[in-house]
Amino acid sequence: MDAEAVLQKVLPRISPTEEERAFVEGLMMELKAIAEETIESLGLDVKPYFVGSLAKDTYLAGDHDVDLFLAFPPDIPLEELREKGLELGKAIAEKLDSYEIAYAEHPYVRARYRGVSVDLVPCYDVKSWRDVRTAVDRSILHNRWVLENLGDRNDEVRLLKRFLKGIRAYGSEIYIRGFSGYLAEILVIKYGSFLDVLKNADFMLRQKIIDPGNWLKREYELAMKTVRREAETDRPLIVIDPVDPRRNVAANLGWERYGFFYFKAHQFLETPSREFFFPENRKSGSYLGELRRKGTHLVTLVFQAPDMVEDILLPQLERSARGFEKALSREGFNVLGWNVGRSSGKAFIMLEVDRRERERVKIKPGPDFFTERGWDFYRKNERVWIIGKRLFAEKRVKENVIDVITELIEKNQVALGKGVREAIRGADVLLNYVPKELEDEAYLFLSREKWNLKG
Numbered sequence: 001m002d003a004e005a006v007l008q009k010v011l012p013r014i015s016p017t018e019e020e021r022a023f024v025e026g027l028m029m030e031l032k033a034i035a036e037e038t039i040e041s042l043g044l045d046v047k048p049y050f051v052g053s054l055a056k057d058t059y060l061a062g063d064h065d066v067d068l069f070l071a072f073p074p075d076i077p078l079e080e081l082r083e084k085g086l087e088l089g090k091a092i093a094e095k096l097d098s099y100e101i102a103y104a105e106h107p108y109v110r111a112r113y114r115g116v117s118v119d120l121v122p123c124y125d126v127k128s129w130r131d132v133r134t135a136v137d138r139s140i141l142h143n144r145w146v147l148e149n150l151g152d153r154n155d156e157v158r159l160l161k162r163f164l165k166g167i168r169a170y171g172s173e174i175y176i177r178g179f180s181g182y183l184a185e186i187l188v189i190k191y192g193s194f195l196d197v198l199k200n201a202d203f204m205l206r207q208k209i210i211d212p213g214n215w216l217k218r219e220y221e222l223a224m225k226t227v228r229r230e231a232e233t234d235r236p237l238i239v240i241d242p243v244d245p246r247r248n249v250a251a252n253l254g255w256e257r258y259g260f261f262y263f264k265a266h267q268f269l270e271t272p273s274r275e276f277f278f279p280e281n282r283k284s285g286s287y288l289g290e291l292r293r294k295g296t297h298l299v300t301l302v303f304q305a306p307d308m309v310e311d312i313l314l315p316q317l318e319r320s321a322r323g324f325e326k327a328l329s330r331e332g333f334n335v336l337g338w339n340v341g342r343s344s345g346k347a348f349i350m351l352e353v354d355r356r357e358r359e360r361v362k363i364k365p366g367p368d369f370f371t372e373r374g375w376d377f378y379r380k381n382e383r384v385w386i387i388g389k390r391l392f393a394e395k396r397v398k399e400n401v402i403d404v405i406t407e408l409i410e411k412n413q414v415a416l417g418k419g420v421r422e423a424i425r426g427a428d429v430l431l432n433y434v435p436k437e438l439e440d441e442a443y444l445f446l447s448r449e450k451w452n453l454k455g
Contacts, residue, residue: 071125085122175314177254213242316417323415
């Protein structure tokens with residue numbers, strides 16, 4: 001089956017039906033009326049704007065999350081925006097089904113209405129990048145730019161988003177480091193179609209800089225400052241935001257997720273298949289079988305997950321895993337890979353190590369034999385000898401990797417994420433065994449099927 005034939009079969013599954021469109025439009029009209037009525041009752045000068053994929057008609061079938069931005073005049077102080085924005089968001093949410101307060105750069109309200117998630121976000125009503133004062137202000141400008149430039153290529157964006165989801169490269173959250181929806185829209189506008197984006201996977205990586213807003217001509221110094229700053233951090237792409245020359249839209253895109261896109265784009269163009277968009281469940285197997293096959297060992301720390309959202313918790317777990325990797329390397333264990341996550345209220349860190357025990361004896365260098373410290377070293381150690389004028393001794397060391405990890409934690413000799421440090425102190429440390437709910441995760445990690453580019 002050629003690529004166009006595959007896309008014709010995929011599109012009906014990812015495009016909203018007429019019934020779905022009617023539901024979404026009705027929902028947005030109701031929310032706008034509730035927002036305007038609440039704004040008027042509080043006597044505020046605020047404009048409600050819908051932003052995001054619903055407002056741009058680039059949403060996938062079944063994905064109806066609403067972003068309703070509450071735009072305040074640019075001249076009010078930031079503290080007043082935060083205070084009144086939260087007050088207004090809560091007042092609107094009181095008329096919906098349920099809500100909670102969430103936190104980003106400033107507090108906002110996350111509500112539910114008719115089974116749909118609704119984010120009520122205060123921002124400034126900006127007309128240009130020069131007016132931007134908070135990170136969310138640009139969203140209104142993003143919306144406007146996409147609507148002005150996308151034309152009738154909405155389905156091309158849908159195809160790219162679904163493809164990125166299928167290959168596990170979608171989402172700019174820090175724990176994913178993939179493509180954002182806005183970046184997907186920019187790439188379709190820049191290259192013209194879903195297939196043309198795939199065909200340019202190699203070219204855009206080598207070109208490095210994408211400037212859809214022509215800022216390198218219009219605001220050269222500012223745009224080059226952005227390019228230089230981002231180049232120093234070794235990003236796969238620098239996509240100068242078409243509405244703000246100071247920002248790289250691809251700043252959160254990591255090399256690993258771009259690598260997924262790079263290979264999968266090539267594979268799709270070579271052998272088109274619906275599997276790229278709707279992959280089968282990842283194959284499972286025995287993690288114990290993987291350990292036998294490889295001759296390695298699995299250390300798993302399982303502990304109560306702190307009450308954090310994923311994009312805060314997972315980077316903390318990753319930092320801790322890297323800390324264990326470094327500390328165990330100092331202790332003579334080679335960490336072949338690590339994996340982190342959360343499951344059923346528990347957080348976990350998995351470490352694949354090359355051995356379960358290390359050498360029993362280390363040579364311990366001591367001070368010069370004729371010093372007070374030399375006498376102390378002589379008394380404390382059983383086997384002592386001199387090389388030149390310096391004392392040496394044999395030191396028995398902890399043998400088992402579990403004992404080593406326990407001691408490293410007790411002595412604060414591991415760089416752990418601040419938010420998970422205390423929870424890790426109370427962790428169960430398991431060797432070559434995981435709880436039943438983590439068996440598939442352990443297999444996917446040890447077999448590398450979790451990240452397999454050829455799977």
